[in-house]
Amino acid sequence: MDLSETLNERLLFAVPKKGRLHQNTLDVLKGSDIKFHRHNRLDIALVKNLPIALVFLPAADIPTFVGEGKVSLGITGRDQVLEHEAVVPPTDTTGVEEVLDLGFGGCKLQVQVPAKGAIQTPEQLVGKTVVTSFTNLATKYFRALESEGEQTTIKYVGGSVEAACALGVADGIVDLVESGETMRVAGLKAISTVVESSAVLIVSKHPTDEKLIKIIKSRIKGWIDSQRYVSCKYNIHRDDLEAASKIAPGKRSPTVTTLHPENGWVAVEVMIEKSSIATKLDDLWEAGAKDILVLPLLNTRTSD
């Protein structure tokens, strides 16, 4: 059977072939037990343990392929989805649905200008020249600010957007900011946010195998949650339980088990977000919790 026949029998799943989202996406696939072998230089990989084929594509092209429907699933940045939709609006049959925020690739698409220049607001850029890789979103953004007869010039560059002002090509730029380091070093400052982005799982309007999509979504969510939360166990006197439960209420509510023979003491188990674990432990200890243990989660299946 040739490759195109093999692909017809499989759910196609588009993933970023390089760049900022590539490694995290490979981690998501591994955590979801989606096993594959990718031959050197080949952008299609057959999954060994599920009827899926992975298609490695530039992040910017993934909304186009998934939106057309032949590729059922994809991982890309929300910024890329919105950039695509700014020029190809979704219809009843085309376009994508965002079904899961994956919690990585967080960044903001921002309007930036020289930090020491006269421009302080995006309105002051109207009629001037703006350089960006996101021409559709930038055009839409400035069209909404322009009065009749005014037009801002939006110019495309594929990378190193931050150099445009210093090189005299632009009065301002629209570019992604994560830590802010690139912007700071280039002598720029942000004056407005066009889009807040993170990596998302997207699904086409007419996927080929809805049952399999449900399974993949559930696996990915389960693994993402296991990276986001830890399990916390502690002992506490029943009198202090209410206060402790307010500090760490868990996803639904804490699991409470009576401790014998120490009268009045209970054992509590609760999920806590990793990012807040240090302060939660300080507060639980202060509230009377003892013997506190924090355990990593290997995998989860929880509701929203």
Ligand SMILES: Nc1ncnc2c1ncn2[C@@H]1O[C@H](COP(=O)(O)OP(=O)(O)OP(=O)(O)O)[C@@H](O)[C@H]1O
């Ligand atoms: N500094 C950043 N921090 C976090 N996420 C980012 C950052 N830069 C980009 N991203 C996210 O990663 C996506 C892909 O960007 P990236 O620059 O890695 O693309 P690429 O496919 O390698 O393209 P290019 O060839 O233009 O470099 C962006 O659309 C955005 O969602």
Ligand SMILES: O=P(O)(O)OC[C@H]1O[C@H](OP(=O)(O)OP(=O)(O)O)[C@H](O)[C@@H]1O
């Ligand atoms: O706020 P920071 O953490 O500094 O990240 C922002 C930078 O990251 C991206 O560029 P990338 O490094 O992907 O290279 P590029 O300029 O070639 O697009 C983006 O275009 C900014 O330049």
